[in-house]
Amino acid sequence: MNDLCVDIGCKSINHHGEQLCGDHIDVVEQNENSTVIVLADGLGSGVKASILSTLTAKIISTMMAAGLPVDECVSTIAATLPVCSVRGVAYSTFTIIHIIDNETAEIIQYDNPQVIILRDGANYDYPRTEMNIDGKKIYKSEIRLQENDIFIAMSDGCPHAGIGLSYNFGWKREDIISYMEVMAMNGLTAKNLSTMLIDECNRLYGGEPGDDASACIVKIRKREPMNILFGPPANRDDDKRMMSLFFSKEGKHIVCGGATSSVVSKYLGKPVQPSLSYEKSDIPPMAKIEGVDLVTEGVITINKVVEYAKDYLSENELYEEWYLRHNGAALICKLLFEEATDINFFVGRAINPAHQNPNLPINFNIKMNLVEELSKCLREMGKRVKVSYF
Protein backbone atom coordinates (compact mmCIF):
# COMPACT_ATOMS: atom_id res chain seq x y z
CA MET A 1 0.00 0.00 0.00
CA ASN A 2 1.10 3.54 -0.66
CA ASP A 3 -0.43 6.92 0.16
CA LEU A 4 -1.46 7.72 -3.41
CA CYS A 5 -5.03 8.24 -4.54
CA VAL A 6 -6.83 9.31 -7.70
CA ASP A 7 -8.64 12.52 -8.52
CA ILE A 8 -11.01 11.96 -11.44
CA GLY A 9 -12.78 14.72 -13.37
CA CYS A 10 -14.79 14.73 -16.59
CA LYS A 11 -16.53 17.16 -18.86
CA SER A 12 -18.42 16.71 -22.12
CA ILE A 13 -20.03 18.99 -24.67
CA ASN A 14 -22.68 17.89 -27.12
CA HIS A 15 -22.69 18.02 -30.89
CA HIS A 16 -24.29 21.36 -31.77
CA GLY A 17 -28.06 21.08 -31.65
CA GLU A 18 -28.13 17.70 -29.87
CA GLN A 19 -29.68 17.29 -26.44
CA LEU A 20 -27.80 14.08 -25.66
CA CYS A 21 -24.10 13.44 -25.64
CA GLY A 22 -22.88 10.56 -27.79
CA ASP A 23 -19.93 10.04 -25.46
CA HIS A 24 -20.28 8.36 -22.12
CA ILE A 25 -17.90 8.22 -19.19
CA ASP A 26 -18.40 5.68 -16.45
CA VAL A 27 -16.42 5.43 -13.24
CA VAL A 28 -16.78 2.35 -11.03
CA GLU A 29 -14.95 1.92 -7.74
CA GLN A 30 -13.82 -1.67 -7.59
CA ASN A 31 -12.68 -1.27 -4.01
CA GLU A 32 -11.13 1.47 -1.89
CA ASN A 33 -7.96 1.60 -3.96
CA SER A 34 -9.00 0.32 -7.38
CA THR A 35 -11.16 2.07 -9.94
CA VAL A 36 -12.32 1.38 -13.47
CA ILE A 37 -12.82 4.41 -15.73
CA VAL A 38 -14.33 3.97 -19.18
CA LEU A 39 -14.76 6.62 -21.84
CA ALA A 40 -16.88 5.41 -24.77
CA ASP A 41 -17.73 7.28 -27.95
CA GLY A 42 -20.75 5.99 -29.85
CA LEU A 43 -21.03 6.06 -33.62
CA GLY A 44 -22.61 9.28 -34.86
CA SER A 45 -24.31 11.68 -32.48
CA GLY A 46 -27.58 12.14 -30.64
CA VAL A 47 -29.72 9.40 -29.16
CA LYS A 48 -28.28 6.47 -31.15
CA ALA A 49 -24.70 7.36 -30.21
CA SER A 50 -25.74 7.93 -26.65
CA ILE A 51 -27.27 4.46 -26.35
CA LEU A 52 -24.21 2.80 -27.93
CA SER A 53 -21.72 4.61 -25.72
CA THR A 54 -23.75 4.21 -22.52
CA LEU A 55 -24.11 0.45 -23.09
CA THR A 56 -20.43 0.10 -23.93
CA ALA A 57 -19.20 2.09 -20.92
CA LYS A 58 -21.59 0.38 -18.50
CA ILE A 59 -20.87 -3.14 -19.71
CA ILE A 60 -17.09 -2.69 -19.68
CA SER A 61 -16.91 -0.91 -16.33
CA THR A 62 -19.19 -3.42 -14.62
CA MET A 63 -17.38 -6.45 -16.07
CA MET A 64 -13.90 -5.08 -15.45
CA ALA A 65 -14.79 -4.13 -11.88
CA ALA A 66 -15.99 -7.70 -11.38
CA GLY A 67 -12.53 -8.87 -12.41
CA LEU A 68 -13.30 -10.27 -15.87
CA PRO A 69 -10.59 -10.15 -18.57
CA VAL A 70 -10.77 -7.50 -21.26
CA ASP A 71 -11.33 -9.89 -24.19
CA GLU A 72 -14.51 -11.18 -22.55
CA CYS A 73 -15.72 -7.60 -22.10
CA VAL A 74 -15.05 -6.84 -25.75
CA SER A 75 -16.82 -9.91 -27.09
CA THR A 76 -19.79 -9.22 -24.82
CA ILE A 77 -20.08 -5.72 -26.25
CA ALA A 78 -19.79 -6.99 -29.81
CA ALA A 79 -22.60 -9.46 -29.11
CA THR A 80 -24.82 -6.94 -27.33
CA LEU A 81 -24.66 -3.61 -29.11
CA PRO A 82 -27.59 -2.93 -31.43
CA VAL A 83 -26.62 -2.65 -35.08
CA CYS A 84 -27.10 0.78 -36.64
CA SER A 85 -29.74 0.50 -39.39
CA VAL A 86 -28.07 3.19 -41.53
CA ARG A 87 -24.49 2.03 -41.33
CA GLY A 88 -25.05 -1.66 -40.70
CA VAL A 89 -22.50 -1.81 -37.87
CA ALA A 90 -22.54 -1.74 -34.11
CA TYR A 91 -19.72 0.46 -33.08
CA SER A 92 -18.48 2.37 -30.14
CA THR A 93 -14.85 3.18 -29.45
CA PHE A 94 -13.57 3.06 -25.91
CA THR A 95 -10.71 3.85 -23.57
CA ILE A 96 -10.32 2.02 -20.27
CA ILE A 97 -8.14 3.27 -17.45
CA HIS A 98 -8.03 0.64 -14.73
CA ILE A 99 -6.34 1.86 -11.56
CA ILE A 100 -5.17 -1.16 -9.53
CA ASP A 101 -4.36 -0.76 -5.83
CA ASN A 102 -3.39 2.86 -6.51
CA GLU A 103 -0.11 1.43 -7.76
CA THR A 104 -0.62 0.51 -11.41
CA ALA A 105 -2.71 1.84 -14.26
CA GLU A 106 -3.79 -0.57 -16.96
CA ILE A 107 -4.77 1.35 -20.08
CA ILE A 108 -6.78 -0.37 -22.79
CA GLN A 109 -7.54 1.63 -25.92
CA TYR A 110 -9.76 0.97 -28.87
CA ASP A 111 -9.89 3.62 -31.61
CA ASN A 112 -10.19 6.69 -29.35
CA PRO A 113 -7.43 9.33 -29.47
CA GLN A 114 -4.43 7.89 -27.64
CA VAL A 115 -4.41 8.64 -23.93
CA ILE A 116 -1.94 11.40 -23.07
CA ILE A 117 0.14 10.93 -19.94
CA LEU A 118 1.87 13.86 -18.30
CA ARG A 119 4.56 12.85 -15.85
CA ASP A 120 6.24 15.61 -13.81
CA GLY A 121 4.37 18.06 -16.02
CA ALA A 122 5.77 16.79 -19.34
CA ASN A 123 4.49 14.39 -21.97
CA TYR A 124 5.42 10.79 -21.19
CA ASP A 125 5.68 8.29 -24.02
CA TYR A 126 4.64 4.88 -22.84
CA PRO A 127 4.86 1.49 -24.53
CA ARG A 128 1.69 -0.07 -26.01
CA THR A 129 1.14 -3.70 -26.86
CA GLU A 130 -1.17 -4.51 -29.75
CA MET A 131 -3.77 -7.21 -29.14
CA ASN A 132 -6.29 -8.64 -31.54
CA ILE A 133 -9.67 -9.38 -30.04
CA ASP A 134 -12.47 -10.43 -32.40
CA GLY A 135 -10.69 -8.70 -35.27
CA LYS A 136 -10.37 -5.45 -33.34
CA LYS A 137 -6.98 -3.86 -32.82
CA ILE A 138 -6.73 -3.05 -29.14
CA TYR A 139 -3.75 -1.46 -27.43
CA LYS A 140 -2.79 -2.30 -23.89
CA SER A 141 -0.29 -0.60 -21.59
CA GLU A 142 0.70 -0.93 -17.98
CA ILE A 143 2.00 2.09 -16.11
CA ARG A 144 3.51 2.15 -12.65
CA LEU A 145 1.88 5.16 -10.96
CA GLN A 146 3.84 8.12 -9.67
CA GLU A 147 2.62 11.13 -7.76
CA ASN A 148 1.48 13.93 -10.12
CA ASP A 149 0.91 11.63 -13.10
CA ILE A 150 -1.95 12.99 -15.20
CA PHE A 151 -3.88 10.73 -17.59
CA ILE A 152 -5.91 12.48 -20.28
CA ALA A 153 -8.52 10.39 -22.08
CA MET A 154 -10.51 12.06 -24.86
CA SER A 155 -13.11 11.35 -27.50
CA ASP A 156 -12.21 12.29 -31.07
CA GLY A 157 -14.29 15.45 -30.76
CA CYS A 158 -11.26 16.99 -29.02
CA PRO A 159 -8.61 16.58 -31.74
CA HIS A 160 -11.28 17.41 -34.35
CA ALA A 161 -11.98 20.75 -32.70
CA GLY A 162 -11.49 23.67 -35.02
CA ILE A 163 -11.33 21.73 -38.29
CA GLY A 164 -11.84 24.25 -41.06
CA LEU A 165 -12.33 27.07 -38.54
CA SER A 166 -9.23 27.72 -36.46
CA TYR A 167 -7.09 24.91 -37.85
CA ASN A 168 -7.07 23.07 -41.14
CA PHE A 169 -6.65 19.68 -39.56
CA GLY A 170 -8.16 20.18 -36.12
CA TRP A 171 -6.44 20.49 -32.78
CA LYS A 172 -3.35 18.34 -33.16
CA ARG A 173 -2.27 15.94 -30.44
CA GLU A 174 1.03 17.80 -29.93
CA ASP A 175 -0.87 21.05 -29.48
CA ILE A 176 -3.27 19.50 -26.99
CA ILE A 177 -0.24 18.19 -25.10
CA SER A 178 1.45 21.59 -24.92
CA TYR A 179 -1.85 23.22 -23.89
CA MET A 180 -2.36 20.68 -21.10
CA GLU A 181 1.30 20.90 -20.00
CA VAL A 182 0.76 24.61 -19.32
CA MET A 183 -2.58 23.97 -17.55
CA ALA A 184 -1.08 21.22 -15.42
CA MET A 185 1.50 23.63 -14.00
CA ASN A 186 -1.19 25.50 -12.11
CA GLY A 187 -2.09 22.66 -9.78
CA LEU A 188 -5.66 22.46 -11.12
CA THR A 189 -7.92 19.60 -10.08
CA ALA A 190 -8.88 16.86 -12.54
CA LYS A 191 -12.33 18.45 -12.92
CA ASN A 192 -10.89 21.87 -13.70
CA LEU A 193 -8.31 20.38 -16.09
CA SER A 194 -11.08 18.59 -18.00
CA THR A 195 -13.08 21.83 -18.02
CA MET A 196 -10.11 23.78 -19.40
CA LEU A 197 -9.63 21.19 -22.16
CA ILE A 198 -13.29 21.02 -23.18
CA ASP A 199 -13.83 24.79 -22.92
CA GLU A 200 -10.91 25.23 -25.32
CA CYS A 201 -12.45 22.67 -27.71
CA ASN A 202 -15.73 24.54 -27.57
CA ARG A 203 -13.89 27.80 -28.33
CA LEU A 204 -12.10 26.17 -31.31
CA TYR A 205 -15.46 24.91 -32.59
CA GLY A 206 -16.67 28.51 -32.41
CA GLY A 207 -19.23 27.54 -29.76
CA GLU A 208 -20.96 25.15 -32.17
CA PRO A 209 -19.27 21.76 -31.74
CA GLY A 210 -19.27 19.62 -34.88
CA ASP A 211 -18.99 16.49 -32.73
CA ASP A 212 -19.50 15.41 -29.14
CA ALA A 213 -16.30 16.13 -27.23
CA SER A 214 -15.39 14.64 -23.86
CA ALA A 215 -12.37 14.58 -21.65
CA CYS A 216 -11.71 12.47 -18.62
CA ILE A 217 -8.70 13.37 -16.50
CA VAL A 218 -7.18 11.12 -13.86
CA LYS A 219 -4.68 12.79 -11.58
CA ILE A 220 -2.51 10.77 -9.21
CA ARG A 221 -1.89 12.52 -5.93
CA LYS A 222 -1.00 12.04 -2.30
CA ARG A 223 -3.74 11.73 0.31
CA GLU A 224 -4.29 15.04 2.07
CA PRO A 225 -6.38 15.23 5.24
CA MET A 226 -8.37 18.38 6.04
CA ASN A 227 -10.42 19.26 9.11
CA ILE A 228 -13.28 21.70 9.28
CA LEU A 229 -15.01 22.97 12.42
CA PHE A 230 -18.53 24.37 12.05
CA GLY A 231 -20.54 25.56 15.03
CA PRO A 232 -20.01 25.31 18.79
CA PRO A 233 -21.12 22.10 20.57
CA ALA A 234 -24.72 21.84 21.80
CA ASN A 235 -23.45 21.44 25.34
CA ARG A 236 -20.93 24.06 26.47
CA ASP A 237 -19.22 21.43 28.63
CA ASP A 238 -18.12 19.67 25.43
CA ASP A 239 -16.09 22.66 24.20
CA LYS A 240 -12.78 21.28 25.37
CA ARG A 241 -13.44 17.73 24.17
CA MET A 242 -14.49 18.93 20.70
CA MET A 243 -11.49 21.26 20.44
CA SER A 244 -8.91 18.70 21.53
CA LEU A 245 -10.30 16.12 19.08
CA PHE A 246 -10.31 18.70 16.28
CA PHE A 247 -6.80 19.99 16.87
CA SER A 248 -5.31 16.54 17.39
CA LYS A 249 -6.15 15.64 13.77
CA GLU A 250 -3.46 15.62 11.12
CA GLY A 251 -3.80 18.12 8.25
CA LYS A 252 -5.04 21.65 7.88
CA HIS A 253 -7.68 23.16 10.15
CA ILE A 254 -10.54 25.37 8.98
CA VAL A 255 -12.80 27.15 11.48
CA CYS A 256 -16.19 28.49 10.33
CA GLY A 257 -18.41 30.75 12.40
CA GLY A 258 -18.23 33.69 14.78
CA ALA A 259 -19.18 31.95 18.00
CA THR A 260 -17.12 28.94 16.90
CA SER A 261 -14.06 31.18 16.52
CA SER A 262 -14.57 32.48 20.05
CA VAL A 263 -14.51 28.92 21.41
CA VAL A 264 -11.34 28.17 19.41
CA SER A 265 -9.72 31.40 20.54
CA LYS A 266 -10.43 30.56 24.17
CA TYR A 267 -9.08 27.02 23.76
CA LEU A 268 -5.87 28.13 22.02
CA GLY A 269 -5.43 31.25 24.14
CA LYS A 270 -4.97 33.32 20.97
CA PRO A 271 -7.13 36.31 19.96
CA VAL A 272 -9.47 36.35 16.93
CA GLN A 273 -8.29 39.05 14.56
CA PRO A 274 -11.10 39.80 12.11
CA SER A 275 -10.47 41.76 8.94
CA LEU A 276 -12.86 44.23 7.33
CA SER A 277 -11.94 43.38 3.79
CA TYR A 278 -14.87 42.27 1.62
CA GLU A 279 -12.76 41.55 -1.50
CA LYS A 280 -15.50 42.83 -3.82
CA SER A 281 -17.91 40.08 -2.81
CA ASP A 282 -20.94 39.65 -0.59
CA ILE A 283 -19.15 37.04 1.53
CA PRO A 284 -18.43 38.20 5.10
CA PRO A 285 -14.77 38.99 5.84
CA MET A 286 -12.36 36.42 7.22
CA ALA A 287 -10.35 36.46 10.42
CA LYS A 288 -7.08 35.11 11.73
CA ILE A 289 -6.33 32.96 14.75
CA GLU A 290 -2.75 31.85 15.31
CA GLY A 291 -2.66 28.07 14.90
CA VAL A 292 -5.65 27.86 12.53
CA ASP A 293 -5.12 27.73 8.77
CA LEU A 294 -8.35 29.48 7.80
CA VAL A 295 -11.01 31.30 9.83
CA THR A 296 -14.24 32.38 8.15
CA GLU A 297 -17.79 33.37 9.01
CA GLY A 298 -20.14 30.37 9.21
CA VAL A 299 -23.47 29.80 7.52
CA ILE A 300 -23.39 32.42 4.74
CA THR A 301 -19.91 31.37 3.68
CA ILE A 302 -20.74 27.65 3.75
CA ASN A 303 -23.93 28.31 1.82
CA LYS A 304 -21.80 29.82 -0.95
CA VAL A 305 -19.40 26.86 -0.78
CA VAL A 306 -22.34 24.47 -1.30
CA GLU A 307 -23.46 26.54 -4.30
CA TYR A 308 -19.95 26.31 -5.81
CA ALA A 309 -19.76 22.58 -5.00
CA LYS A 310 -22.99 21.85 -6.89
CA ASP A 311 -21.84 23.86 -9.88
CA TYR A 312 -18.41 22.18 -9.79
CA LEU A 313 -20.12 18.80 -10.07
CA SER A 314 -22.36 19.84 -12.95
CA GLU A 315 -21.55 22.61 -15.43
CA ASN A 316 -18.49 23.98 -13.59
CA GLU A 317 -19.22 27.48 -14.84
CA LEU A 318 -18.40 29.32 -11.61
CA TYR A 319 -14.90 27.99 -11.00
CA GLU A 320 -13.29 31.29 -11.96
CA GLU A 321 -15.34 32.91 -9.20
CA TRP A 322 -13.67 30.81 -6.54
CA TYR A 323 -10.43 29.91 -8.23
CA LEU A 324 -9.25 33.51 -8.55
CA ARG A 325 -10.88 35.19 -5.54
CA HIS A 326 -9.62 35.67 -2.02
CA ASN A 327 -12.71 35.50 0.19
CA GLY A 328 -13.77 32.98 2.82
CA ALA A 329 -15.92 30.83 0.54
CA ALA A 330 -13.36 30.81 -2.29
CA LEU A 331 -10.54 29.76 0.02
CA ILE A 332 -12.63 26.97 1.57
CA CYS A 333 -13.43 25.73 -1.96
CA LYS A 334 -9.75 25.64 -2.86
CA LEU A 335 -8.88 23.72 0.30
CA LEU A 336 -11.79 21.27 0.12
CA PHE A 337 -12.19 20.71 -3.64
CA GLU A 338 -8.52 20.94 -4.67
CA GLU A 339 -6.23 20.16 -1.77
CA ALA A 340 -8.15 17.73 0.41
CA THR A 341 -8.76 14.05 -0.19
CA ASP A 342 -9.96 13.09 3.30
CA ILE A 343 -12.22 15.55 5.08
CA ASN A 344 -13.27 15.46 8.72
CA PHE A 345 -16.24 17.61 9.63
CA PHE A 346 -16.61 18.60 13.28
CA VAL A 347 -20.13 19.96 13.51
CA GLY A 348 -21.46 21.62 16.65
CA ARG A 349 -25.20 21.53 17.22
CA ALA A 350 -25.43 24.64 19.40
CA ILE A 351 -28.46 26.74 18.56
CA ASN A 352 -27.84 30.46 18.30
CA PRO A 353 -31.12 32.03 19.54
CA ALA A 354 -30.59 35.08 17.35
CA HIS A 355 -30.54 32.85 14.27
CA GLN A 356 -33.95 31.32 15.01
CA ASN A 357 -35.75 34.39 13.71
CA PRO A 358 -37.93 33.20 10.79
CA ASN A 359 -36.90 36.29 8.81
CA LEU A 360 -33.29 35.22 8.81
CA PRO A 361 -32.16 32.63 6.26
CA ILE A 362 -29.68 31.08 8.71
CA ASN A 363 -31.63 28.98 11.22
CA PHE A 364 -30.44 25.74 12.78
CA ASN A 365 -32.08 23.39 10.26
CA ILE A 366 -30.54 25.26 7.37
CA LYS A 367 -27.14 24.89 9.00
CA MET A 368 -27.53 21.13 9.42
CA ASN A 369 -28.80 20.80 5.84
CA LEU A 370 -25.76 22.66 4.57
CA VAL A 371 -23.45 20.16 6.26
CA GLU A 372 -25.35 17.26 4.71
CA GLU A 373 -25.42 18.79 1.25
CA LEU A 374 -21.75 19.72 1.36
CA SER A 375 -20.62 16.30 2.53
CA LYS A 376 -22.74 14.68 -0.18
CA CYS A 377 -21.13 16.88 -2.84
CA LEU A 378 -17.64 16.18 -1.51
CA ARG A 379 -18.29 12.44 -1.60
CA GLU A 380 -19.44 12.82 -5.18
CA MET A 381 -16.10 14.50 -5.89
CA GLY A 382 -14.49 11.26 -4.72
CA LYS A 383 -13.38 12.49 -1.29
CA ARG A 384 -13.60 10.45 1.87
CA VAL A 385 -15.78 12.39 4.26
CA LYS A 386 -16.36 11.82 7.95
CA VAL A 387 -18.88 13.88 9.89
CA SER A 388 -18.91 14.00 13.70
CA TYR A 389 -21.59 15.87 15.63
CA PHE A 390 -21.14 17.43 19.05
Next chain:
Amino acid sequence: MKITVCVGSSCHIKGSQQVVEGLQRLIAEHKVENKVELVGAFCMDQCQKGVCVTVDSDFYSVTPETVGSFFETEVMTKF
Protein backbone atom coordinates in the same frame (compact mmCIF):
# COMPACT_ATOMS: atom_id res chain seq x y z
CA MET B 1 -11.00 56.07 19.37
CA LYS B 2 -11.74 52.51 18.30
CA ILE B 3 -14.95 51.59 16.44
CA THR B 4 -15.65 47.87 16.21
CA VAL B 5 -18.25 46.47 13.80
CA CYS B 6 -19.46 42.90 14.04
CA VAL B 7 -19.21 41.00 10.74
CA GLY B 8 -20.71 37.70 12.01
CA SER B 9 -23.58 35.90 10.27
CA SER B 10 -26.53 37.74 11.86
CA CYS B 11 -24.95 41.17 11.59
CA HIS B 12 -23.86 40.44 8.03
CA ILE B 13 -27.43 39.68 7.05
CA LYS B 14 -28.59 42.84 8.80
CA GLY B 15 -26.16 44.89 6.74
CA SER B 16 -22.77 45.10 8.44
CA GLN B 17 -21.12 45.37 5.04
CA GLN B 18 -23.04 48.61 4.33
CA VAL B 19 -22.35 49.86 7.87
CA VAL B 20 -18.61 49.22 7.42
CA GLU B 21 -18.58 50.89 4.01
CA GLY B 22 -20.65 53.81 5.39
CA LEU B 23 -18.26 54.32 8.27
CA GLN B 24 -15.22 54.07 5.99
CA ARG B 25 -16.73 56.73 3.74
CA LEU B 26 -17.74 59.04 6.65
CA ILE B 27 -14.32 58.71 8.26
CA ALA B 28 -12.68 59.72 4.99
CA GLU B 29 -15.14 62.61 4.40
CA HIS B 30 -14.54 64.06 7.86
CA LYS B 31 -10.79 63.46 7.53
CA VAL B 32 -10.58 61.76 10.92
CA GLU B 33 -8.54 58.75 9.74
CA ASN B 34 -5.84 59.54 12.30
CA LYS B 35 -8.27 59.70 15.19
CA VAL B 36 -10.47 56.68 14.49
CA GLU B 37 -9.49 53.05 14.22
CA LEU B 38 -12.12 50.93 12.47
CA VAL B 39 -11.92 47.18 13.12
CA GLY B 40 -14.10 44.10 12.71
CA ALA B 41 -15.34 41.61 15.27
CA PHE B 42 -16.57 38.09 14.67
CA CYS B 43 -19.30 37.87 17.28
CA MET B 44 -20.23 40.10 20.19
CA ASP B 45 -22.80 37.71 21.70
CA GLN B 46 -25.56 40.28 21.07
CA CYS B 47 -26.80 38.89 17.77
CA GLN B 48 -30.40 40.02 18.34
CA LYS B 49 -29.27 43.64 18.48
CA GLY B 50 -27.29 43.66 15.24
CA VAL B 51 -25.64 45.31 13.55
CA CYS B 52 -23.51 45.36 16.70
CA VAL B 53 -21.10 48.28 16.92
CA THR B 54 -18.94 49.43 19.81
CA VAL B 55 -17.23 52.78 20.24
CA ASP B 56 -14.43 52.05 22.68
CA SER B 57 -16.46 50.19 25.33
CA ASP B 58 -19.94 51.59 24.58
CA PHE B 59 -22.37 49.33 22.72
CA TYR B 60 -24.66 50.53 19.91
CA SER B 61 -27.10 48.92 17.57
CA VAL B 62 -26.69 50.42 14.11
CA THR B 63 -28.43 49.79 10.77
CA PRO B 64 -27.33 50.83 7.28
CA GLU B 65 -30.02 53.56 7.48
CA THR B 66 -28.85 55.00 10.79
CA VAL B 67 -25.14 54.89 10.15
CA GLY B 68 -25.05 58.62 9.22
CA SER B 69 -26.81 59.86 12.35
CA PHE B 70 -24.84 57.38 14.49
CA PHE B 71 -21.62 58.85 13.17
CA GLU B 72 -22.76 62.46 13.83
CA THR B 73 -24.03 61.88 17.38
CA GLU B 74 -21.77 59.17 18.75
CA VAL B 75 -18.49 59.69 16.93
CA MET B 76 -18.07 63.31 15.82
CA THR B 77 -19.26 64.70 19.19
CA LYS B 78 -16.48 62.91 21.02
CA PHE B 79 -13.53 64.77 19.53
